[in-house]
Amino acid sequence: MELYGKYSRSLAQKAVIHILEIVFLILSYWILFQEGGDWFAKILSIENASDVLLRRQLIFVFNLIVFVRLGYMMFFLLKRKIPWEESISVPLAFALYYIGFSLFVLPVSQKIDTLDFFAIFLFLCGSILNSGGEILRNQWKKRPENKGKIYTEGFFKYARHINYFGDLLWVIAYALITRNPWSVTIPLFLFCFFAFFNAPQLDAYLKEKYGAAYEDYAKKTKMLIPFIY
Structure with missing residues (x-):
């Protein structure tokens, strides 16, 4: 997949990226603060230590900041063409952050x-x-x-x-x-x-x-x- 040297606004691809990111943000919130934590804890056979809420809030604030930064950079700074393959691979990569770290923090009860x-x-x-x-x-x-x-x-x-x-x-x-x-x-x-x-x-x-x-x-x-x- 050639990423450099071609220029385009790629608005459709950017829209797809951000729609998928919003979906992953919603999933992150569901895991961190709603019944999603219990659901995944049962599947993964881990504890859902929901008593340290601030640690989970920090993860979600990080998610929001990353989402806003990526949006600004893509719509206002990125000039190169975004291939359709990248409109799928980029959100999947960010799912590692939004979803992955939300899952990793589930069993952790250590205070800040x-x-x-x-x-x-x-x-x-x-x-x-x-x-x-x-x-x-x-x-x-x-x-x-x-x-x-x-x-x-x-x-x-x-x-x-x-x-x-x-x-x-x-x-x-x-x-x-x-x-x-x-x-x-x-x-x-x-x-x-x-x-x-x-x-x-x-x-x-x-x-x-x-x-x-x-x-x-x-x-x-x-x-x-x-x-x-």
Whole structure:
């Protein structure tokens, strides 16, 4: 599925993505706060420890923030064409966050502590790196003098795909809030997807598009994690 180099508003695909996301948000609410928690607990043979409501509220607030950010970025910042396959795969990926973390938190009865405040901080940092980086890049690209140039400023001077690193941070924050060791599988899967598929694919496209300018940028900047990888 070719994701780069083609431009379109793709309004129908974006509408499908957001309709499906709303469905997953409703399912998340049903699991966290209604009888869905008992239903899944019985199927999965786990406890539904609904006494720590604040932990579940944090998960759902995270869900809402991610939904709003994705909507803004897709409708106002994303310029490339969205293939119909992606209009299905993207909501399914976000179902891992909305539904997956809602299920992981079900058996957890631990009260909110310092680690949870750190997770909230991590979530905010990741959201700022991801959405903030895209907003700054969009503003830079609107200037006529920057047409045809590669953006290497703002957060992107610390890593070529700093927006993906931001994604990793807020997904790790979800996992910390759940306090379920199995939840580490989601950020681990996301890291592997970015590190070994998505980022290299985008690197290849940008190298072809910008040539020597991108090669020079790549020599000076880490791919995904600032100063490390």
